[in-house]
Amino acid sequence: MQVALDDYVWAAGVATDLVNTAPEVWHGEDKLPDLDSLAAFAELHSIPANTRPSDLRAVHRLRATVRDLIDHPTRDRLVTGATALTSSIGDVSLDATSGRARWTVSLRQGATIADALSLICGVGILGVVQSLDATRFRACGAPTCQGVFIDTTRPGRRRYCMPGLCGNRVNVANHRARKASVAPTPKLFEIERAVAPTLDDGLDDWVLVDTLIWNAIQVIPKDSDRFAGFFAAVLDYLLREGLMIVGDIGDTGFEPWTSSIDDTVERIIRDCQAVDWSPRGSLCWLSNTPKGDQRAR
């Protein structure tokens, strides 16, 4: 088969899809567990190549290599790493069968799916570095997602590794939990059980986000797969219902954040997870609104 060197968008998309089959993105479940799933992945991406039993391990290794490149996207590293992926796999040539000749790489005889994917990932990464830049290699913006992606959109503002899935923040927080334990999405009464004591605490004073975390843990344990999704739902509820606002304590007292509710929730979840839900007063504050005070009384 041939891989067109100017078709880096497709190739980078294959690389993104490949790294996001990894168990770390799916709470331990490997989406390429056997040769059949590997063959299905190849077919889905129209990659015609043979599979051998040894390919599975080779593709898993390739997946880890590509992930490591996306995780540490300096230009030199990307170029060196991607070049290693394409070396000794095929011949550079021109495809002149259509109107405009294109640079191509042809896989050598006997190449397997692992070779094909390695070449495609290499071409995709090099093409993005050349045509776009190294800032296009990013982690998924969904607070509970461990996925990564290569952004080949024109404006370069892609945020999620699997847009249809991770695009909905609360959905994705619960998606993985559902897979693991068929856990339900947070129920309103569960949310209320964390909301009520927080509004109570907020009657007299501003409260640290730590307080909200503590109140949420009393409803859903922190080590539960559901916790991140639950906490996001509680915070989202408080802000969307206009019961509390988020801010910092500065020279002028409570200084509200100006970011959108979505961005605020996303940032707080990300920051809280980074410190394993123990911010120790370092992150932000919540203040009751008049409506929140009314609800508490």
Ligand SMILES: [Zn+2]
């Ligand atoms: Zn994601």
